[in-house]
Amino acid sequence: MREKRDIIIMETPEALAERGASVFVERARASVAARGIFMVALSGGSTPRRMHRLLGRESLCSEIFWRRTHIFWGDERCVPAESRDSNYGLARKDFLMNVDIPVDHIHPMPADVEPERGASLYEDEIPEILDLIFLGLGKDGHTASLFPGQSALEEKRKRVLAVKGGDPDVYRLTMTFPLINRAREVVFLVSGEEKAGIVKTVLEEPDTKQPAGSVKPVNGRLTWILDKDAASRLSEEVAYG
Numbered sequence: 001m002r003e004k005r006d007i008i009i010m011e012t013p014e015a016l017a018e019r020g021a022s023v024f025v026e027r028a029r030a031s032v033a034a035r036g037i038f039m040v041a042l043s044g045g046s047t048p049r050r051m052h053r054l055l056g057r058e059s060l061c062s063e064i065f066w067r068r069t070h071i072f073w074g075d076e077r078c079v080p081a082e083s084r085d086s087n088y089g090l091a092r093k094d095f096l097m098n099v100d101i102p103v104d105h106i107h108p109m110p111a112d113v114e115p116e117r118g119a120s121l122y123e124d125e126i127p128e129i130l131d132l133i134f135l136g137l138g139k140d141g142h143t144a145s146l147f148p149g150q151s152a153l154e155e156k157r158k159r160v161l162a163v164k165g166g167d168p169d170v171y172r173l174t175m176t177f178p179l180i181n182r183a184r185e186v187v188f189l190v191s192g193e194e195k196a197g198i199v200k201t202v203l204e205e206p207d208t209k210q211p212a213g214s215v216k217p218v219n220g221r222l223t224w225i226l227d228k229d230a231a232s233r234l235s236e237e238v239a240y241g
């Protein structure tokens, strides 16, 4: 049986960011109403930045219970927060500095210690079940920092690992599939023509070996938010079926 997943196709990258931000706001509201807390993990890379900047704008920002919100990351490069390669550093600049979130509700991955120790520390800090995890998709099919051919793809027990690879090719900390697939909802944000081929592979090949194809929330929702360019090679049936 094919896993339950929703595919939402937006006209432009701007519309994709707006849709992602509205999912953030809706899930925050529902999580706080249901459990009094909203625990969300951000993805890195460039795609989510437009959405992050929207979350820092007054119009949306005021709709979120920031004092009930906890921010985590799906992966992080082991670089200083000031580096332009820091997922935390970029999110801090794009919106976290502008919202009324308690500083101890922001949980950056410990990128400034020995990677294995950083992974162990984050394993102790991150909750078992997150309300929402945002993910991106690399052209090689990676997601978070789970790269093709790496042993991290096979991890069944640990929830955070130290790996090396990607672009930039540095040490990184990453959530593993056991943690990702426990989330209440996982949302991929994918934009651009350059991703159309890998999007088709991941969404249309049922037994794809691409890392992103292993994102199958056990009890949660899986939502793909694509812009038209990223969705341009999908079959009609998959895109709108």
Ligand code: 6PG
Pocket: 043, 044, 045, 046, 047, 048, 075, 076, 077, 087, 135, 136, 137, 138, 142, 143, 144, 145, 166
């Ligand atoms: C990372 C990201 C990574 C990213 C994809 C897509 O830290 O590198 O988490 O998984 O989401 O590589 O990146 P772009 O959005 O920049 O294409």
